[in-house]
Amino acid sequence: MPRKGPPGLALDGDAGFGGFGNEAANFGVTESGTFCKDDWKVKNTGIQQTPAGTGPVSTLCMQDLQVDGETLASGASGSVRKAMHTPTGRIMVIKAIDVRDKSKCDQMMTEVKTLFTAQSGGICPNLVEFYDAFWEDPFMYLAMEYMDCGSLDVPLKRCALPSEEVVSLIIRQVMMGLNYLHKQHKNIHRDLKPGNVLVNSAGQVKVADFGISRAVDNTLAQAHTHTGTAIYMSPERMQAKPYSYAADVWALGIITTECAVGRYPYNIREGGKYFDLVMMIVNLPAPLPGDGFSPALNDFVTHATHKEEGKRASCEQLLTHAFIQQYAACTEASVVAWLQSSR
Numbered sequence: 001m002p003r004k005g006p007p008g009l010a011l012d013g014d015a016g017f018g019g020f021g022n023e024a025a026n027f028g029v030t031e032s033g034t035f036c037k038d039d040w041k042v043k044n045t046g047i048q049q050t051p052a053g054t055g056p057v058s059t060l061c062m063q064d065l066q067v068d069g070e071t072l073a074s075g076a077s078g079s080v081r082k083a084m085h086t087p088t089g090r091i092m093v094i095k096a097i098d099v100r101d102k103s104k105c106d107q108m109m110t111e112v113k114t115l116f117t118a119q120s121g122g123i124c125p126n127l128v129e130f131y132d133a134f135w136e137d138p139f140m141y142l143a144m145e146y147m148d149c150g151s152l153d154v155p156l157k158r159c160a161l162p163s164e165e166v167v168s169l170i171i172r173q174v175m176m177g178l179n180y181l182h183k184q185h186k187n188i189h190r191d192l193k194p195g196n197v198l199v200n201s202a203g204q205v206k207v208a209d210f211g212i213s214r215a216v217d218n219t220l221a222q223a224h225t226h227t228g229t230a231i232y233m234s235p236e237r238m239q240a241k242p243y244s245y246a247a248d249v250w251a252l253g254i255i256t257t258e259c260a261v262g263r264y265p266y267n268i269r270e271g272g273k274y275f276d277l278v279m280m281i282v283n284l285p286a287p288l289p290g291d292g293f294s295p296a297l298n299d300f301v302t303h304a305t306h307k308e309e310g311k312r313a314s315c316e317q318l319l320t321h322a323f324i325q326q327y328a329a330c331t332e333a334s335v336v337a338w339l340q341s342s343r
Contacts, residue, residue: 203332
């Protein structure tokens with residue numbers, strides 16, 4: 001892979017960045033070129049200070065990375081490219097974010113804080129691993145684990161319909177990541193969807209993209225902001241009501257049905273209006289996999305998508321559900337075989 005200087009990650013015009021926000025980004029840069037925000041300091045040699053203390057968080061250095069010129073993905077929050085850490089030969093991804101836009105800066109800090117905090121007490125195997133962050137004015141670069149099969153929406157479109165065993169193994173891994181966020185770190189993901197679930201060729205599944213996640217003080221606390229991907233929002237969110245961890249569980253239930261039937265389960269018409277989507281999610285029964293699928297799978301989705309937030313099962317409860325437990329002893333080999341299939 002050709003070596004690229006750090007600014008080359010995003011300054012060539014294909015990074016997917018829009019114009020700058022109207023509100024100035026709320027961060028500072030010292031004369032020595034250190035990015036400073038919320039008691040965090042980041043240099044081109046990595047994170048130098050967090051609220052927990054000072055000192056580099058890893059031995060990574062931007063100058064030791066060979067960055068591929070091809071963009072793996074791009075979107076509103078930034079671009080993603082593959083890179084190799086030359087001293088070790090380890091492959092990772094580098095996410096580039098233009099922080100001059102305040103909203104992008106805030107989302108970037110949320111993602112860094114969530115990943116850094118979530119992994120400070122040990123790495124959760126079902127959250128994408130975070131390695132370090134680098135600052136090259138005006139871009140912040142996040143170095144993270146490379147998942148070679150990309151996001152879950154890719155194999156869902158390319159591969160054959162998965163068996164219930166494969167669906168169970170995928171959803172179990174997603175739930176383990178969510179449960180870790182909910183129980184250990186009191187954090188709501190708020191944008192769970194197939195595009196934010198990553199898969200690798202070993203059959204491992206990991207939750208990613210924490211840019212709009214929200215920490216709450218305790219298990220009874222709730223969030224209010226209407227942010228995320230509308231088609232995976234729970235009824236309480238669509239009605240602009242306060243919400244909590246159960247909103248993530250609703251999205252999990254919708255994803256479960258989507259995996260089983262091979263398409264997004266609500267019938268959205270071409271050119272349909274947002275109000276129509278709201279009415280469907282709020283007023284219609286939640287879609288189930290239906291006939292042709294086991295009672296256990298349908299019951300799992302029923303518990304995950306109860307219309308009343310307070311009656312919706314938690315990730316911790318759903319991990320003990322029969323649909324998950326009956327395949328708990330299976331290995332990821334069936335997921336690997338599915339990833340190698342085609343429609």
